[in-house]
Amino acid sequence: MSIAVSLPAEDKTEWWCQMLRDLMPDWDIYPMSKVPDPEKVTYSVVWRPTTGAMTPFKNLKAIVSLGAGIDHVLADKELPEDVPIIRTVGTDLTQRMKEYVALHVLRHHRELPAIQANQNRQAWEQIIVPPATGRRVGVMGLGNLGAAAAELLTQIGFQVAGWSRAPKDIPGVQCYAGAEGFGAFLEGTEILVCLLPLTENTRGILNADTFNRLKRGASVINAARGPHLVDSDLIEALNSGQIGGATLDVFHVEPLPAAHPFWTHPKVTVTPHVASLIDAPTGSKIVAKNIRTFQETGSVPDLADAKRGY
Numbered sequence: 001m002s003i004a005v006s007l008p009a010e011d012k013t014e015w016w017c018q019m020l021r022d023l024m025p026d027w028d029i030y031p032m033s034k035v036p037d038p039e040k041v042t043y044s045v046v047w048r049p050t051t052g053a054m055t056p057f058k059n060l061k062a063i064v065s066l067g068a069g070i071d072h073v074l075a076d077k078e079l080p081e082d083v084p085i086i087r088t089v090g091t092d093l094t095q096r097m098k099e100y101v102a103l104h105v106l107r108h109h110r111e112l113p114a115i116q117a118n119q120n121r122q123a124w125e126q127i128i129v130p131p132a133t134g135r136r137v138g139v140m141g142l143g144n145l146g147a148a149a150a151e152l153l154t155q156i157g158f159q160v161a162g163w164s165r166a167p168k169d170i171p172g173v174q175c176y177a178g179a180e181g182f183g184a185f186l187e188g189t190e191i192l193v194c195l196l197p198l199t200e201n202t203r204g205i206l207n208a209d210t211f212n213r214l215k216r217g218a219s220v221i222n223a224a225r226g227p228h229l230v231d232s233d234l235i236e237a238l239n240s241g242q243i244g245g246a247t248l249d250v251f252h253v254e255p256l257p258a259a260h261p262f263w264t265h266p267k268v269t270v271t272p273h274v275a276s277l278i279d280a281p282t283g284s285k286i287v288a289k290n291i292r293t294f295q296e297t298g299s300v301p302d303l304a305d306a307k308r309g310y
């Protein structure tokens, strides 16, 4: 019974191994590259695994994604078939995402980027904005993160709309569902927040057509995955004024390449995929609990649906 751990950085892999060993002293836990006997590996714990890395593990019972999304696991086209994937989620991750969303929604709402630009040229220009009650924020994805962020935004006072695959009922949030609800969801939105999982249906969803349906000058916040966004469509929309500003935490290529225009665009704020990161001390407790529960019962509440893609 052993666990193989793999993160892109070797020191982080070692750190996670050590945290898990402390919590699970009865298990053998190895960095994936140093597993002595692949046949004995029953669980893998991964963030962005390399293609084929899990092929030698013929007795895998479950793959643990070190994050809420499973797109980085499904990207491995040689992934062992029909092995359940467990998401790592929890109140810690949700809290961090709520903070990130509230911070950037308020920042766009109160025109902070323009105020900062004015300060840089010592310009005393009062920008008058409506109260939050006069501003519509749209949250794409109403799962663990989106629903919590939407609820917090209603508490601040925003008019909040939410969009999911299946219909939802969230107090104070105007909920829309499916492709048929997408247009009505976008209409009148001034700040759009993306918290969708990356799937075949959501890839490229932040595109020119979506931007054109928002209120002119709207802001876009993408804290989900880089490939949700069509980068060139956003640049064009920013330059035309259809989109007034964007905060981007995730990118097609991470780290964002030095030559990418987002780095220097005056209307774009770049954050380096920090909206809601799992740290090893908190995350390892969730991972250990999930593995123990799965081992005992054959299931956990945070099981992803690989066919659905999230």
Ligand SMILES: NC(=O)c1ccc[n+]([C@@H]2O[C@H](COP(=O)([O-])OP(=O)(O)OC[C@H]3O[C@@H](n4cnc5c(N)ncnc54)[C@H](OP(=O)(O)O)[C@@H]3O)[C@@H](O)[C@H]2O)c1
Residues within 6 Å of the ligand: 067, 068, 069, 070, 089, 093, 140, 141, 142, 143, 144, 145, 146, 163, 164, 165, 166, 167, 178, 195, 196, 197, 198, 199, 201, 202, 223, 224, 225, 249, 250, 273, 274, 275, 276, 277, 310
């Ligand atoms: N930037 C960061 O630091 C960071 C950190 C953590 C997570 N993330 C990203 O955030 C994503 C969301 O996390 P989560 O835990 O909230 O996910 P989740 O609980 O799986 O919720 C996903 C939500 O998206 C909706 N959805 C999925 N496909 C859809 C579609 N085609 N049309 C409309 N709605 C759709 C789902 O609808 P139903 O409810 O109807 O199923 C659900 O409401 C993750 O997948 C990850 O990519 C980013």
